[in-house]
Amino acid sequence: MSQLEIKDLHVSIEDKEILKGLSLTLKQGEIHAIMGPNGTGKSTLAYTLMGHPNYTVTSGEVLLDGENVLEMEPDERSRAGVFLAFQYPVAIPGVTVANFLRSAVNSRRRAENPEDKGMPIPEFRKMLKEKMDALKMDHNFAGRYLNDGFSGGEKKRAEILQMATLKPRFAILDETDSGLDIDALRIVSEGVNALSGPELGVLVITHYQRLLNYIKPQFVHVMMGGRIVESGGPELALHLEEHGYDWLREKADEAAA
Numbered sequence: 001m002s003q004l005e006i007k008d009l010h011v012s013i014e015d016k017e018i019l020k021g022l023s024l025t026l027k028q029g030e031i032h033a034i035m036g037p038n039g040t041g042k043s044t045l046a047y048t049l050m051g052h053p054n055y056t057v058t059s060g061e062v063l064l065d066g067e068n069v070l071e072m073e074p075d076e077r078s079r080a081g082v083f084l085a086f087q088y089p090v091a092i093p094g095v096t097v098a099n100f101l102r103s104a105v106n107s108r109r110r111a112e113n114p115e116d117k118g119m120p121i122p123e124f125r126k127m128l129k130e131k132m133d134a135l136k137m138d139h140n141f142a143g144r145y146l147n148d149g150f151s152g153g154e155k156k157r158a159e160i161l162q163m164a165t166l167k168p169r170f171a172i173l174d175e176t177d178s179g180l181d182i183d184a185l186r187i188v189s190e191g192v193n194a195l196s197g198p199e200l201g202v203l204v205i206t207h208y209q210r211l212l213n214y215i216k217p218q219f220v221h222v223m224m225g226g227r228i229v230e231s232g233g234p235e236l237a238l239h240l241e242e243h244g245y246d247w248l249r250e251k252a253d254e255a256a257a
């Protein structure tokens with residue numbers, strides 16, 4: 001069983017420290033949720049895990065089965081089985097969903113074996129259809145340009161399809177409040193549920209207690225001031241829904257002191 005270990009991570013953006021000692025261990029087969037007020041560093045964590053150049057790790061470690069993830073290029077991280085879905089995915093006009101996914105699959109195959117000629121097109125089409133059926137997606141979707149004119153919900157579907165195709169060991173899903181309607185939340189949830197199992201570890205970043213009615217995390221963490229200040233089970237999310245974050249501010253302040 002694989003594990004992704006984040007140890008005492010400190011991250012700065014333009015000399016401003018955002019993550020201030022964040023620790024979290026995600027094991028294959030587990031679903032974790034991170035919640036927390038706006039601007040506490042949740043997306044910063046996601047971008048740092050992806051290897052975004054604007055985010056400087058000043059100390060701490062991220063280990064995938066003991067291997068230093070922070071030294072890997074973003075595509076190496078992906079090949080190692082870490083998948084990240086973003087708040088704001090980019091559009092790629094001229095590249096269809098199917099072509100995008102096929103080149104992603106093939107670049108991964110080539111990384112494993114430089115001689116690989118790529119997945120034969122009929123095999124790829126069959127695989128893609130099966131995935132789309134499993135996610136209850138219309139097959140026409142594969143022929144559309146990636147994220148070009150996609151609605152929020154369609155972007156989410158494209159991400160989930162990408163995840164289904166790449167079969168990561170760990171998926172980090174950064175959701176946003178804006179633009180995601182209840183359908184999109186359901187799409188994400190159903191997709192994650194369809195893919196989850198002993199092979200996949202999921203870290204879902206969300207403001208929505210609602211989302212957690214669909215995706216059932218075993219662990220819920222609250223992030224404030226760049227750290228995790230509280231961890232618990234699903235009941236923690238319900239408690240937050242009712243009481244907000246104020247009761248944790250003191251604890252966050254103590255941690256900061």
Ligand SMILES: Nc1ncnc2c1ncn2[C@@H]1O[C@H](COP(=O)(O)OP(=O)(O)OP(=O)(O)O)[C@@H](O)[C@H]1O
Nearest residue numbers: 013014018036037038039040041042043044045054
């Ligand atoms: N490129 C940047 N330059 C300067 N400051 C930044 C940059 N990116 C993020 N920040 C700051 O870092 C802090 C954390 O931002 P982050 O996006 O990680 O928060 P978040 O927890 O994801 O918030 P939300 O819940 O609103 O999505 C914020 O104060 C933000 O303004």
Ligand SMILES: [Mg+2]
Nearest residue numbers: 042043044087
């Ligand atoms: Mg965010």
